[in-house]
Amino acid sequence: MNPAGTQATSTDWGIEVRGVTHDYGAVRALRDVSLTIPRGTIFGLLGPNGSGKSTLIRVLCGLLRPTGGTALVDGIDVTHHASQVRRRIGYVPQRFSLYEDLTVMENLNFFASVYGLSGAHLAERREWVIGLTGIAPYRDRLAAHLSGGWKQRLSLGAALMHEPRVVFLDEPTAGIDPVARRELWNLLFDLSASGVTLLVSTHYMDEAERCGRLGYLYMSKLLVEGEPEDLVALPEITPPGTRRVEVAIEGSAAQVMRRARSLTYVEEATIFGNSVHLLVPDAVTHDDLVRDLTEPGVKVNVRPIAPSLEDVFVRLTGLQAEAAENGSAQTGKTS
Amino acid sequence: MKGFLAVIRKEAIHMRRDKGTLRLALGIPLFQLVMFGSIDTNIKHVPTVVFDQCRCPQSRALLDELVATRTFEIKRVVNTHDELREAIVAGDARVGLEIPPDYGRHRLQGTEATFLALIDGSDNTVASQSLAAINGLALTQSLVELQKQQNRKTLPISPRPQILFNPDTRSANLLIPGLVAILLTFSGTMLTAYAIVRERERGTLEQLLVTPVSAVEMILGKLIPYLILGFCQLILVLFLMTTLFRVPIHGNVLLLAALSLIYLTSLLSLGLMISARSTTQIEATQAAQSILLPSIMLSGYIFPLSSLPLPLRIISHLFPATHFINISRGIIIRGAGFHDLLNEVLALCAISLVLLTMSVMLFRKSRL
Numbered sequence: 001m002n003p004a005g006t007q008a009t010s011t012d013w014g015i016e017v018r019g020v021t022h023d024y025g026a027v028r029a030l031r032d033v034s035l036t037i038p039r040g041t042i043f044g045l046l047g048p049n050g051s052g053k054s055t056l057i058r059v060l061c062g063l064l065r066p067t068g069g070t071a072l073v074d075g076i077d078v079t080h081h082a083s084q085v086r087r088r089i090g091y092v093p094q095r096f097s098l099y100e101d102l103t104v105m106e107n108l109n110f111f112a113s114v115y116g117l118s119g120a121h122l123a124e125r126r127e128w129v130i131g132l133t134g135i136a137p138y139r140d141r142l143a144a145h146l147s148g149g150w151k152q153r154l155s156l157g158a159a160l161m162h163e164p165r166v167v168f169l170d171e172p173t174a175g176i177d178p179v180a181r182r183e184l185w186n187l188l189f190d191l192s193a194s195g196v197t198l199l200v201s202t203h204y205m206d207e208a209e210r211c212g213r214l215g216y217l218y219m220s221k222l223l224v225e226g227e228p229e230d231l232v233a234l235p236e237i238t239p240p241g242t243r244r245v246e247v248a249i250e251g252s253a254a255q256v257m258r259r260a261r262s263l264t265y266v267e268e269a270t271i272f273g274n275s276v277h278l279l280v281p282d283a284v285t286h287d288d289l290v291r292d293l294t295e296p297g298v299k300v301n302v303r304p305i306a307p308s309l310e311d312v313f314v315r316l317t318g319l320q321a322e323a324a325e326n327g328s329a330q331t332g333k334t335s
Numbered sequence: 336m337k338g339f340l341a342v343i344r345k346e347a348i349h350m351r352r353d354k355g356t357l358r359l360a361l362g363i364p365l366f367q368l369v370m371f372g373s374i375d376t377n378i379k380h381v382p383t384v385v386f387d388q389c390r391c392p393q394s395r396a397l398l399d400e401l402v403a404t405r406t407f408e409i410k411r412v413v414n415t416h417d418e419l420r421e422a423i424v425a426g427d428a429r430v431g432l433e434i435p436p437d438y439g440r441h442r443l444q445g446t447e448a449t450f451l452a453l454i455d456g457s458d459n460t461v462a463s464q465s466l467a468a469i470n471g472l473a474l475t476q477s478l479v480e481l482q483k484q485q486n487r488k489t490l491p492i493s494p495r496p497q498i499l500f501n502p503d504t505r506s507a508n509l510l511i512p513g514l515v516a517i518l519l520t521f522s523g524t525m526l527t528a529y530a531i532v533r534e535r536e537r538g539t540l541e542q543l544l545v546t547p548v549s550a551v552e553m554i555l556g557k558l559i560p561y562l563i564l565g566f567c568q569l570i571l572v573l574f575l576m577t578t579l580f581r582v583p584i585h586g587n588v589l590l591l592a593a594l595s596l597i598y599l600t601s602l603l604s605l606g607l608m609i610s611a612r613s614t615t616q617i618e619a620t621q622a623a624q625s626i627l628l629p630s631i632m633l634s635g636y637i638f639p640l641s642s643l644p645l646p647l648r649i650i651s652h653l654f655p656a657t658h659f660i661n662i663s664r665g666i667i668i669r670g671a672g673f674h675d676l677l678n679e680v681l682a683l684c685a686i687s688l689v690l691l692t693m694s695v696m697l698f699r700k701s702r703l
Contacts, residue, residue, distance in 0.1 A: 061545045063702055082702070086547045097542035099345070101352045106345075113341035114548045158542075 013072065014039040014166050014197025015060065020069035022055055029055040031220040032069070037199065037213060039165075042192045044211030045201040046313060051217040053201040054094060057168045060199070061091045074165040074197075087115065090159030090167040094174065096151045098158055100144035104135055107143055107158055115162035122161075129157040132187065149180025156187065166197045173202065185210060205310045216313055219324070223316045231312050236319060238279065238307055242267065245289065246305045247276045251298035263292055270314050277311060338548040342556025346530075350560055360526055360564050361571065364518040368572055371514055372580050376506040378464040380408040384428040386419045387412065391439030397450065400476065401432070406468040419453065429455040430465050445484070500585065500668050507580045512667040513636040515572050516598070516659045520634075521627060523565050523599055527606030528623040530557045531698065532613045540701065550699040554611075554691065558603050565599040566592075585670030594662050594676070597683045601655040604690035611697035630654035635661070658682045 015037040022030040030052045037043040045053050058064045060071055062082035071078045074088045098107045108129060112122045130136050133153040138146060143154060152172055159167060169188075173181040185207065192198055192212070200211065208214055208228070215225040224231055231237075238244055249256050257276050260269040268279035280289070286302045293300045307315070350356055383401075387394050401407050410428055413419050419431040431453035441448035452469050456462045478490065501508045531553075534540040543553070569592070576582045584591065606623065613619035633643065633651035640648055640657070651657045658679040665671035665679075673680070 063541065063544055083547055086545055089545065091542065091545040093538065093541050095538045097538040099349070099539055100537075102345070102348055106348060110341055110345045111542075111546065113344075114338045114543070114546045116337045116547075118337060 012038055014041065014074060015043070015199060016072040016075075017056075017060070018070050020056070020059060020066045020071050022052075022059055022064060023067045024055075028220050030059065030066070033217075033222045034069075035215050035222060035225045037197055039197050040192050040195045041212040042188055042198045042200060042210070044208045044214045045199060045217065046203070046208055046214060047201075047217030048317075052220045053217055054170055056217065057091075057170050057199065057201060061089060061168055062086060087162065088165045090156075090162070090164035092152070092155045092159050092167070092169040092172050094170040096143075096155060098143050098151075098155055101142060103140050103142055104146070104154055105139050107154060108161060111158040112161040117162060125161050125163070129160055132160070132190070133157045147180075149176040149184070152176055152180070152184060153187070156184070160191075164196065166199070167191065169198065169200045171201050171203065173204065173207065181207075205308070208309050214309070216316060218317055218320050221320075223320060224312075228309060231309065232307050234312065237312050237315050241282055242279055243282055244305050244307050244311065245278050245280060245286070245302050246272075247278060247289065247293060248301040248303070249274055249276065249298065250300075251295075255295060255298060256293050256300060259293055259295065268311075268315060268318065270311065272310075277305065277308075279311075279315070336552075338546075339552040339556045342548065342553060343559055346557055346560040350564065356526065356564075360522055360568050364522050364568055364572055365575065367518055368511070368514065368575055369579070372507060372511050372576070374506070374510065376460070376510065377504060378461055379405050381406055381430055381461060381465055382410045382428045383407040383430040383432060384411045384413055384419055384422040385409055386414065386416060386431070386433045388436040389434050389438040393439040393442040393448075394434045397434065397438075397476075398432070400472055401469070404468050404472060406465065423453055423455050429458070429461050430469075445480075500670075508582050508668060509664075511576050511580055511582050512663045513634075513660050515569070515576065516656055516663050517631055517634070517636055518572060519565065519569060519595070519599065519659075520602060520630060520656045522568060523561075523602030524606040524609070524623050524627060525620075526561050526565065527557065527603045528609045528613075528619045529616055530561070530607060531610035532616055532619045533610075535614065535701075536616060544702045550695045554607055554695045554698055557607060558600070558691075561603050561606075562596065562599055565603065566596060569595050569599070582667065584667050586666035586672065590673055591663070591666045594666075594680060594683070595659070597680065597687060598655055598659040598662070601683055601687040601690055604687055604694055605655070608690055608694035608697060611694050611701070630656050633657065652682065653686070655683055655686050658686075 013036045015035070017033055017035045020030055020033045021028065033052075033056060035043075045056065047053050055064065059066050060073055060078060062078045062085050065079055073085050076085050076088070078085045099110070102110065105126070108126050109122065112125060117125060130139070133156065135150060135153055135157060138150060143151065146154060156167075156169070156172070173184060176184070181204075188198055188200065189210075200207070202208060211228070213225070213227055214231060216223045216231075224234065247256060247260070253271055253274055253276060257269060257271050260266050260276055260278060265281055265284050266278055267281075268277075270277045278289070289302045290300055385398060387398070398409065402409060407430060411422065413422065416433060419433055422428045423431050431451075433451040433453070435449065435451075438448050438450060452465075454462050454465050454469075482488075482490070498504060531540070534543065573584075573588075573591070577584060605626065609619050609622045609626070613622060629650075631637070633647055634654060634656035635651070636656070640651060643651060661679050662671075662676050662683075665676050669675075
C-alpha cells in the first residue's frame with residue numbers, strides 16, 4: 001500500500017498552516033496562525049509559557065481539532081485525513097510519555113509494531129534507531145531507570161521507528177543537562193539532513209539560533225516567522241533613527257540597569273550577564289551614555305551591536321504588550 | 336490487526352510487572368471467598384434468656400425441647416420480667432422466654448398452658464426463624480398431647496416436603512454460587528477501570544494517540560489480556576468452591592466456564608467504558624463504585640428479585656451480575672443446561688456488546 005494514498009501533493013512544504021485558530025472553550029489558544037516550513041528544515045517555535053506552542057503542535061499532530069483554518073503536514077490535511085497524517089509523523093511530547101515499566105527495547109518494539117512494523121524490518125529499524133541514539137548500553141533497562149537525557153533520546157528514537165517525514169518535539173531539552181542537549185541537537189541536525197522536517201519548541205535562545213527558521217508565538221498569536229537573519233533585520237526591531245548598543249560593565253550590572261531604565265531616551269534595556277543591551281536614538285552618543293550611566297564604583301564601556309534573537313523577541317513582546325494595552329482601552333468602550 | 340497484537344503484548348508485560356494488578360485479580364477474590372463463603376445463614380444458637388417462674392419438671396422439659404432444636408441457646412437465667420426485657424434491649428439476647436408459675440399445673444391438668452416469648456424484631460431473619468421454631472415446637476407438643484388424649488396413631492394431615500438440589504440445606508451451597516458472581520463483578524470491573532485512565536494520567540495515552548492504532552484495536556487489545564486474567568481468577572474461585580467448601584457443581588463445568596467468559600467480557604467492557612470517560616484514576620474509582628454498589632444490591636444476591644419494586648426490578652436486568660447469578664446458581668445448584676439459561680445468555684451478550692461499543696465510541700472521542 002502506498003501510504004501517501006491519493007492525498008499526496010507536490011508541495012515543497014513539510015508543514016503548511018493557514019489561518020489556524022483553536023479555542024479551549026472560551027479561551028482562544030491560537031489566533032489565526034499561518035506559517036510554512038520547507039521540507040528538511042528545523043523550525044524553532046518560541047514563545048513564553050502559555051503562548052500556544054503546545055496547542056499548535058497538538059493541532060498539527062491531529063490530537064486537537066482546530067476551531068478554524070487548515071493545517072497540512074507532509075502535504076496532507078490533518079483534520080480530514082488524521083489517520084494518514086499519523087503514519088507520517090513522529091511526536092516527542094514535553095513530558096516523557098513512553099512506558100516506564102517497559103525496557104528500552106520493549107518500548108521501541110511496541111511503538112514500531114503499532115505502526116505495523118514486524119520481523120526483519122522492525123529489527124532493522126530498531127538497530128538503526130539504537131545506533132543513531134547510542135542507547136545500546138541501556139537496551140534492557142526499564143525506561144523508568146533512565147536519566148532525563150536518555151529518556152529524551154529514547155522518546156525521539158521511538159518516534160523515529162516508522163521513518164516519519166515530519167517530527168514534532170515539544171520542549172525536548174527542558175530539564176536535561178547541556179551535554180545531553182547538545183547531543184540531542186546533533187541528532188536533530190542529522191535528521192534534517194536526511195530530509196525530515198522538524199518542528200521544535202524551545203525556550204533557549206542558543207537553540208533558536210540553530211534553527212533554519214523560527215516562529216515567535218505570543219498570547220496565541222504568531223508575531224513573526226522567518227529565517228533568523230530576516231528576523232534580526234526586521235525594521236521594528238531597530239526602528240529608523242535608533243541603534244543598539246552593548247554596555248559592558250565593571251561593577252554592578254543591576255545598578256546600571258536601574259539607571260538605564262530611569263533615562264527617558266532609553267527605549268529598551270535588557271540585562272545580559274555583565275552587560276546591558278540598550279535601544280537608544282541615534283542622537284544619543286556613546287559619550288552621553290558613558291556620562292549618564294557611570295556611577296561611583298561602576299565603569300562602563302559602550303559599543304554598537306547588531307540585535308540578537310533575544311533582542312528580537314523582547315522587542316516584539318514589548319510592542320505587542322503596548323498594542324494590547326491601547327487595544328484593550330479601545331475595546332473597553334465597544335464591549 | 337498488528338496494532339491490536341502489539342497492544343495485547345504490551346498489556347501482558349504491564350500485567351506481569353504490576354504486582355498490584357495481579358494481587359487485585361487473584362488475591363482479593365480468593366480472600367473474600369474464604370471470608371464470605373464461611374458465613375452460615377441458617378439461624379442457630381440464638382442467644383436466649385429465661386425467666387422461669389414455675390421451676391417445675393414441665394417447664395424444664397419445655398426449655399430442654401427448645402434447646403434441642405439448636406435454634407436457641409440459653410445464655411442466662413433471670414429473676415424478673417424487667418431483667419428479661421433489659422437483656423433484649425441491651426442486645427445480650429435475641430429471645431426472652433417467660434414461663435408463668437402456673438405452667439406446670441396447667442400442663443398436668445390438661446388445661447391451656449401459656450408462656451411468653453419476647454423476640455427481638457430488629458433482625459428480620461433471626462426474628463422470623465425464632466418465631467417459627469417456637470411456634471413449631473409448641474404445635475408439635477400440643478399435637479402429641481392431643482394424640483395421646485384421643486388415642487390416635489396418625490395425624491389428619493401429614494405433609495411430605497422435599498427440598499430439591501440442596502437437601503441438607505447447607506447455606507454454602509446456596510451462597511457461594513452467587514458469591515462467585517459478586518466477586519467477579521468487583522475485580523473484573525476494577526481491573527479495566529484503570530486501564531485507559533492510567534495511561535491518560537501518565538501521559539502515555541498522548542503518545543499512543545498520535546500513532547495509527549485504532550480505538551477498536553486499543554479497546555480489544557486491553558480487553559483480552561484482562562479477560563485471560565479474569566478467567567484464571569474464575570477457575571481459581573471455582574476450584575476453591577468445590578474443594579474447600581465442597582459445593583458440588585451439578586451442571587456442566589465447561590458451560591459455566593464458557594458463559595463466565597461472556598460475563599467477564601461485560602464486566603471488563605464496563606470498566607473500559609468508565610476508564611475511557613474518566614480523566615483521573617480517582618474519578619474512575621468513584622464511577623466504578625457508584626455502578627457496582629447498585630449492581631450488587633439489585634442483583635438478587637442480597638434481596639430476592641421478587642422483593643424489588645417493579646422499576647428497580649427492570650433496572651436490575653441492566654446489570655450483568657443479575658444475569659450471571661441466575662446462570663451460576665442455575666448450573667451449579669440446579670444443573671441447568673444451555674437451553675434453560677438461553678434468556679440470560681442472550682441478555683449478557685447484548686449487555687457486553689453495548690458496553691464494548693460504548694467504550695470504543697468514548698475512547699474514539701479522545702482524539703480527532
